[in-house]
Structures are given as C-alpha cells and as structure tokens.
Amino acid sequence: xxxxxxxxxxxxxxxxxxxxxxxxxxxxxxxxxxxxxxxxxxxxxxxxxxxxxxxxxxxxxxxxxxxxxxxxxxxxxxxxxxxxxxxxxxxxxxxxxxxxxxxxxxxxxxxxxxxxxxxxxxxxxxxxxxxxxxxxxxxxxxxxxxxxxxxxxxxxxxxxxxxxxxxxxxxxxxxxxxxxxxxxxxxxxxxxxxxxxxxxxxxxxxxx
Amino acid sequence: xxxxxxxxxxxxxxxxxxxxxxxxxxxxxxxxxxxxxxxxxxxxxxxxxxxxxxxxxxxxxxxxxxxxxxxxxxxxxxxxxxxxxxxxxxxxxxxxxxxxxxxxxxxxxxxxxxxxxxxxxxxxxxxxxxxxxxxxxxxxxxxxxxxxxxxxxxxxxxxxxxxxxxxxxxxxxxxxxxxxxxxxxxxxxxxxxxxxxxxxxxxxxxxxxxxxxxxxxxxxxxxxxxxxxxxxxxxxxxxxxxxxxxxxxxxxxxxxxxxxxxxxxxxxxxxxxxxxxxxxxxxxxxxxxxxxxxxxxxxxxxxxxxxxxxxxxxxxxxxxxxxxxxxxxxxxxxxxxxxxxxxxxxxxxxxxxxxxxxxxxxxxxxxxxxxxxxxxxxxxxxxxxxxxxxxxxxxxxxxxxxxxxxxxxxxx
Numbered sequence: 331x332x333x334x335x336x337x338x339x340x341x342x343x344x345x346x347x348x349x350x351x352x353x354x355x356x357x358x359x360x361x362x363x364x365x366x367x368x369x370x371x372x373x374x375x376x377x378x379x380x381x382x383x384x385x386x387x388x389x390x391x392x393x394x395x396x397x398x399x400x401x402x403x404x405x406x407x408x409x410x411x412x413x414x415x416x417x418x419x420x421x422x423x424x425x426x427x428x429x430x431x432x433x434x435x436x437x438x439x440x441x442x443x444x445x446x447x448x449x450x451x452x453x454x455x456x457x458x459x460x461x462x463x464x465x466x467x468x469x470x471x472x473x474x475x476x477x478x479x480x481x482x483x484x485x486x487x488x489x490x491x492x493x494x495x496x497x498x499x500x501x502x503x504x505x506x507x508x509x510x511x512x513x514x515x516x517x518x519x520x521x522x523x524x525x526x527x528x529x530x531x532x533x534x535x536x537x538x
Numbered sequence: 539x540x541x542x543x544x545x546x547x548x549x550x551x552x553x554x555x556x557x558x559x560x561x562x563x564x565x566x567x568x569x570x571x572x573x574x575x576x577x578x579x580x581x582x583x584x585x586x587x588x589x590x591x592x593x594x595x596x597x598x599x600x601x602x603x604x605x606x607x608x609x610x611x612x613x614x615x616x617x618x619x620x621x622x623x624x625x626x627x628x629x630x631x632x633x634x635x636x637x638x639x640x641x642x643x644x645x646x647x648x649x650x651x652x653x654x655x656x657x658x659x660x661x662x663x664x665x666x667x668x669x670x671x672x673x674x675x676x677x678x679x680x681x682x683x684x685x686x687x688x689x690x691x692x693x694x695x696x697x698x699x700x701x702x703x704x705x706x707x708x709x710x711x712x713x714x715x716x717x718x719x720x721x722x723x724x725x726x727x728x729x730x731x732x733x734x735x736x737x738x739x740x741x742x743x744x745x746x747x748x749x750x751x752x753x754x755x756x757x758x759x760x761x762x763x764x765x766x767x768x769x770x771x772x773x774x775x776x777x778x779x780x781x782x783x784x785x786x787x788x789x790x791x792x793x794x795x796x797x798x799x800x801x802x803x804x805x806x807x808x809x810x811x812x813x814x815x816x817x818x819x820x821x822x823x824x825x826x827x828x829x830x831x832x833x834x835x836x837x838x839x840x841x842x843x844x845x846x847x848x849x850x851x852x853x854x855x856x857x858x859x860x861x862x863x864x865x866x867x868x869x870x871x872x873x874x875x876x877x878x879x880x881x882x883x884x885x886x887x888x889x890x891x892x893x894x895x896x897x898x899x900x901x902x903x904x905x906x907x908x909x910x911x912x913x914x915x916x917x918x919x920x921x922x923x924x925x926x927x928x929x930x931x932x933x934x935x936x937x938x939x940x941x942x943x944x945x946x947x948x949x950x
Contacts, residue, residue: 350604357600362590371592379607380873386611417894418873421714425880468587477900477913487588492556507557508547514580521587 348400353382356408360415363488367419369469377422381414409497412490416481416498423469471520479513486510543570550577710925711887712910713877714894730798731809732791738784743827745779752780756824758929760843764948768830769937772838776828783824789817802868810863816853818860823847823930839945842932846925847888888930890923904931904946911939922946 357378364374385407388399399407472480478499485495492506501509544552544560549570551557564570595603728734746752753760765774795809823845832838851857865875881887890910892899899912902922909924921934922942933946 353604353607354597354600357603358594358596361595362592365592366588366590375595375603379603379610382607383610386607414894417714417898421873421877421894425876477898483584483588486554487585488590492551492554504547504551506547507549507551507554508545511546511550511577511580514550514577514584517584517587518580521583 352407356411360411363484364415364419366484366488377418381411405497412498471517474520475513475516479509479516482506482509483513483517543567546573549574553578553581710890711881712892712899713889714892728788731795733789736784736786743779743781745777749778752778752826755780756826760826761949763945767944767948769838771833772830776830779827781825784822786820787817790814804868812855812859813863816851816855819850821848839935844930846928
C-alpha cells in the first residue's frame with residue numbers, strides 16, 4: 331500500500347522528483363502571495379505548507395472530475411495550488427476576524443490588553459503597533475473589493491502572469507485586465523478611505 | 539489606425555505588456571491617453587502598497603520547507619494506509635487505474651466512501667457538474683450537513699443529556715473543505731463506528747404534476763419567482779420534483795468502533811461508554827425543487843425549498859458529547875474542525891460545505907436574510923442559499939450572481 335509520503339517522494343509510475351520539482355518551483359512564488367493576503371510571513375509559510383500537504387494527499391485519489399492532480403500538467407497544478415492558497419487564506423482571515431472580535435470584547439473589559447500588539451525582539455511596541463495598523467489598512471482595503479478583483483490584484487502584484495491568473499480564477503484571459511483595472515481603481519479609493527467606488531456590484535459586466 | 543477606443547481592460551493589459559499594443563490609436567486619442575494615465579497611476583499605487591513585504595524564500599529556505607513537509611508527510615502513512623485499506627476504492631488509487639467512477643456523496647449525503655461496485659468512469663459535462671453539485675446542495679446534501687453539524691459545536695457549550703431536537707437549523711454558515719482530503723481520510727465513514735440506517739434508502743426526487751401537488755405532499759406552500767426575472771428563453775412553467783422526508787440514524791457500537799480504531803493503529807482511542815448504544819438521528823426535511831428548462835431543455839434555473847433540518851441524540855449521551863467524540867477522531871481534518879468549532883450559534887446553524895478547490899463564496903443578504911452566494915471556480919454557474927421563516931431556500935443556475943439574486947428576491 332502506498333503511503334502519502336510515497337506519493338510526495340515519487341511512487342512507481344510517477345517521476346521520482348515530480349513533487350519536489352513542483353515544490354521548488356512554486357513554493358517561492360506562493361509564499362509572497364499568502365503573505366500579502368495574511369500579512370504575516372510565518373503564517374504564510376504555514377499556509378503554503380498546508381496547501382502542498384493537500385497536494386501530496388491528493389495523489390492518492392482522483393478528483394471527482396478527472397485524473398489525479400499530480401498527473402496533470404504543471405500549469406494545472408499551479409492553478410490549483412494558487413486557488414487553494416487564496417481560499418484557505420480567506421478562511422484564515424475570517425477566522426482571525428472572529429478571534430479579533432472576541433479579543434476586542436475582552437479588551438473592553440480590560441483596557442490593559444492590546445489586541446494589535448505583537449512585539450518582536452527588535453521592535454518597540456509603538457512601531458509594531460504602527461506597522462500592524464498599516465497592515466490592517468491594506469487588508470481592509472482589499473477586503474472591500476469584490477472577490478475576483480481582490481484575487482486578481484493579489485496574484486498580479488505577487489508576480490503572476492495573466493495566463494496564470496486566468497487559469498487560477500477560471501476566467502477568460504481577456505477579463506484579467508478588466509478585473510485588474512477595476513480592482514486597482516477600487517483599491518485606490520478604498521485605501522484612501524473613499525468607499526464610493528467600491529462595492530459588491532463592481533464586478534458587474536464581467537463574469538461572476 | 540484603430541478608431542474605436544480600446545476598453546480599460548485592454549489598456550491595462552497593455553501596461554503589463556500582456557496584450558496587443560494600441561500605440562497608433564493612443565498617439566491620436568486624448569481620451570485613451572487620459573484613461574491610460576489613470577490606469578498607470580492606479581497600478582503604480584497598488585504595486586507600491588501591495589509589493590511583497592519580504593523577499594521570496596531563498597533556495598535554502600525552500601529546501602528547509604520541503605524537509606519540514608516531508609517530515610509531516612512521514613507522520614501520516616499509517617493512518618492513511620489504514621483508511622485507504624478500509625474505504626478507498628482501488629480505482630481511486632492513482633497507480634491502479636481501473637476506470638472506477640470517482641467517489642461522490644450519495645443522494646442522501648451518507649457514507650460516500652463505502653462504494654464497492656465497479657462502474658465505468660464518465661466525464662461529466664460542465665452543465666452536469668454544476669447541476670449535480672446544486673442538486674446535492676439543494677436536495678440531498680442536507681443530511682451530510684447535519685452530520686457535519688454533529689462535529690460542530692464549539693468547546694465550552696454543554697448540552698443537556700437525553701433531550702430531543704437538540705439542533706434545529708435556523709441559519710446557515712459556510713465551512714470549506716478539501717474534497718481530496720475528506721475522501722482520503724474517510725471523513726464521513728460513520729458506519730465504522732456503529733450501524734447506519736436510513737428509513738428512505740431510495741429517496742430520490744420524483745416528478746409531480748405541479749406546484750400545488752408538491753405543496754400538498756411537502757406540507758408547506760411553495761414559493762415561486764416572478765416570471766419576469768427568469769432568463770430569456772426559460773420556460774415559465776417549472777418541472778416540479780418532490781423528495782419526501784427521511785431520517786438517518788447512526789447507532790454507536792463499542793465493538794465496531796474498537797475494530798475500526800485497531801485497524802488504523804489507534805489503540806489509544808475508544809468509544810466512550812455513554813455513547814455505546816446511543817443513536818444520532820438526523821431528520822432530513824421534504825424537499826421541493828422547481829426546474830425551469832431553457833429552450834434546449836437543459837436547466838436554466840433551479841429553485842430548491844425545504845423545511846429545517848433537525849438532529850437529536852437518543853440514549854444516555856448528549857449531542858454535545860457526541861460532537862466532542864467525533865471531533866476527536868483522527869480522520870477529521872484540523873482545518874475543518876477549526877471552522878466548525880468557530881460557529882457560535884451551534885444549536886441553530888447549519889454548515890454548508892464548500893469544496894475549497896471548486897467553489898468560492900461570499901456573504902450577502904436576500905430580502906434581509908443572511909445568505910451565501912457560491913460561484914463555481916470555473917465560471918460555470920452560481921447559486922445562492924439562505925434560510926428564512928424556517929425554510930431553507932436555494933436558487934442556482936448558469937447565470938451571474940446578480941441575475942440569481944433578482945430571482946431569489948422575487949420569490950413569493
């Protein structure tokens with residue numbers, strides 16, 4: 331019986347270094363994407379590990395509409411990995427917001443607690459707080475965008491090509507520029523604190 | 539020279555050198571020059587703010603990450619092999635292709651990994667895929683949702699023992715899961731822990747004469763859309779299907795659970811004494827679906843309606859104790875468990891499972907009620923699902939979310 335590790339390290343019928351090659355090729359590109367989404371390098375690395383873990387596990391079973399993922403072309407696997415990074419990242423952000431809400435409720439009861447403070451060895455608390463606030467502003471602006479616009483911005487500014495973005499989001503290649511143009515305009519407005527040009531209807535006119 | 543101004547999307551692509559050059563047109567079109575300038579400023583601003591905060595992982599860091607991943611994978615083989623030996627169809631293994639059909643939820647959402655008979659693999663058409671997913675969501679998956687609910691209650695919530703209808707769905711919450719992982723770990727293999735019975739084993743929707751007939755059988759009035767909101771070409775009279783209520787019961791059995799834990803080399807696990815003989819009962823409500831066919835007779839819009847789902851535990855254990863036990867099982871992915879635990883109103887919130895690699899979702903409202911819009915990742919279709927007045931409602935189709943919303947909001 332093949333184990334999960336067998337699939338990840340190369341089992342009979344599959345090039346021994348297929349999984350390793352994919353990891354070496356895509357891990358350095360996925361971590362910045364996850365980091366931009368989550369705002370934390372360590373959490374991003376953990377998320378991408380989780381995504382590759384799922385890829386390794388997927389080698390044991392066929393998806394319900396085709397051959398096993400690891401038997402598919404690199405660009406298909408890459409698109410799958412990016413999609414799962416975005417979806418899992420969004421999940422974590424939602425979980426974090428729920429947790430933040432709970433912390434904020436606690437802070438109201440105990441003013442000495444600071445939910446934003448995540449001190450590191452070389453950061454003073456005020457600087458850490460400022461950085462956390464800036465990070466949260468970016469995240470809040472991104473959150474205000476319709477989902478595909480947000481995904482396009484994240485992918486593009488993490489260095490992915492239009493073809494990769496289209497494959498990841500399942501949209502036409504020609505739509506990528508449209509989503510980017512709208513997304514960047516909405517992001518500018520949201521980041522500047524102007525909600526007038528953002529909103530869930532901004533995706534209208536393209537696919538949704 | 540092109541006389542028609544390119545749209546902003548084409549100009550934006552050209553900025554990234556990802557599209558054809560409109561150079562000739564740009565030199566003579568002030569409007570396009572202005573648009574391009576605005577696009578460039580927006581793009582530069584986004585690039586500045588969204589630029590990676592740190593350098594990408596180096597080769598050495600990547601190798602270390604790969605080593606860590608290997609270490610995690612090495613910890614998994616025993617349980618994965620056992621799970622596979624117990625439930626994975628041989629044809630689903632990548633190195634023994636036998637042409638088996640991929641595993642999917644049964645119409646009642648139960649025990650999806652227990653398939654044993656060989657069947658030829660069929661490649662579903664895109665439309666078939668969309669409708670299969672939405673029929674599951676609207677018509678049959680509620681039982682799986684409710685069983686998933688049994689895993690959901692957050693820590694610290696205690697339920698009184700021996701009461702009935704401990705759960706009654708009043709609202710919905712999305713939880714995402716990885717279908718590959720769920721299939722592989724045997725997430726829904728409840729039959730390994732006891733005896734699973736369904737009082738309607740062949741509970742498939744059957745066509746009824748009309749909406750009034752369905753309402754009579756279901757016991758609730760059927761909401762219908764404003765015909766003007768339906769897509770052009772769609773029939774104004776729906777095909778009406780009805781699936782009766784059913785109940786699935788899992789009675790826990792100490793010996794069966796023991797054998798299962800032994801088979802996955804987890805001799806440290808055991809069925810709690812209080813659970814032996816206790817029954818988890820999931821009551822799936824009657825479901826009515828209205829299908830509005832297009833001119834080619836393929837579904838253009840599908841509307842599903844059902845009463846609430848109920849779950850109860852019979853015997854000496856409480857639903858909370860059952861949930862705690864199930865959450866501790868080794869085949870429940872931590873990510874899924876974490877999401878389920880985070881649901882606050884656990885006695886009234888029905889989880890909607892969304893496959894993480896196939897669908898995306900967003901929160902919205904339909905006539906004031908919280909709702910979820912789900913989009914197929916491949917752009918094949920969308921759906922919206924919500925609960926209102928004790929009724930679970932869903933609208934799905936190969937349409938834009940905005941079109942589905944209009945249909946949903948017109949239901950009366």
